[in-house]
Amino acid sequence: MTSVTNSRTGGCHCGAVRFEVMLSDGLQSVRRCNCSYCRMRGSVVAAAAPDGIKILQGEDVLTTYRFNTGTAQYFFCSRCGIHTHHQRRSDPNRHAVNVACLDGVSPFDFPEVPVTDGINHPNDTGKPARLAGILHFESASEP
Template identity: 70%
Template sequence: MVRDTIVRTGQCHCGAVRFEATLSDGFNSIRRCTCSYCRMRGAVVVMAEMGGIKLLQGEDALTTYRFHTGSAQHFFCSHCGIYTHHQRRSDTTLYAVNVACLDGISPFDFAEVPVVDGVNHTNDTGKPTRRAGTLRFIPAD
């Protein structure tokens, strides 16, 4: 399989946190999740491998949140509260990056975004990750 690696810069809303993300499979890994936290947060994410997030500024402004098993580490700016990325629970060698934080990218740039079943997480069920549906954006005329 040919990888479509893309390097993008990004930031939180207030600009205190700036980073560079190497997206290991470009935007091919785009997704949403149905777990309680992702559902409330509403972020669309893409994947970066371990070492694929390079903080350019504001490391001291980042704070983290963990819940349930505590294995996923969610990073957000302590000033503006924007979620920038998280270390995944199902594969801790991957980071999910909030596409809304990437310079020049919007979640609304994607007509369809796969939604994975995080309520029935693979680490809890022992079963492969299930696709729960598709999020569609249809621009108004």
């Protein structure tokens, strides 16, 4: 792990899983995806550096889910059900982490989150990855 600013800690909702992650470019890579699973899961993720996730506690309570091609592997706490991170389909040596699991970070900290077109995944189409849209969040003003 190379940069202090890209090093973060986090965990699941119940606290059974704790991890340290080295983000590949800080929180500049936040995104969502519109594939069938990500659309239902709804998390905002940030890219982790290769081998950038270290489970500090709770590896025994992490469980996984795979679908479609079975390449991507989604990790979640078997106690509280929170998705903590996943192994990416586009590059199985890379991971992405759920920003809501990072200490001191909320998905609502980002006024705009790019949404990648996972419905038309590059591994299926042979075409470059493309943007499906932008998710916007605007905080309601205080009364």
